[in-house]
Amino acid sequence: MSFDRKIKIAPSILSADFANFGAEIRAIEAEGADWVHVDVMDGHFVPNLTFGPMAVKAFRPHVKTVMDVHLMIAPVDPYIDAYADAGADVLTAHIEAGPHIHRTLQAIRGAGMKAGVALNPGTPAEAVAHLLDLTDLICVMTVNPGFGGQKFIDMTAKIARLREMIGDRPVHIEIDGGVDPKTAPLVAQAGADVLVAGSAVFRGGSVDNPGVYGQNIREIRAAAEGVWA
């Protein structure tokens, strides 16, 4: 997985057909997804439950791009090896999941994955000041985590501050929650390069009508890239 700061669209399969993950993943990749975003929720750290490492391992053969696994679970450390074994390329833990995020990020890298740290809307950019050399990705939540389809919360000042703090380090800024063609330019302008989008990608399409996914992905990408035009 090489590093670049081009805009990457990462559809969240939380908005896919849960009876048809393999076909959904193949469809979004064929339609232009750069990464595949997998939301793991435990019904404890967040008030919703999705899938665990066995399901993520079953997704792996279908993902030809980058499998970006976002853990909304606490604790994280007992499960790091299971997600490495499941084939995650990027594994992101929440700073709020505690208790020792520094150790968690070291363990994720130690298990051979890229390490991500996620920040809830209420957590300031400065919380990652001492983690910048241990992380490959900072995920800025623009909704309170747990559900797809929520309204975007403006975190552009936090994104800009993080971009400044990151400097020349090869660290992605990922945005998660309420990303669509209207909000994508705001976060791209502020310095984000990975845009997670669930409802805005899957809305209106299906594996039988995947062209809609392609159209939705192209609209988000064009809106984000438009800020540099």
Ligand SMILES: O=C(CO)[C@@H](O)[C@H](O)COP(=O)(O)O
């Ligand atoms: O992690 C989460 C929610 O907790 C996200 O990945 C959402 O799944 C994004 O969904 P949309 O806001 O794009 O519908």
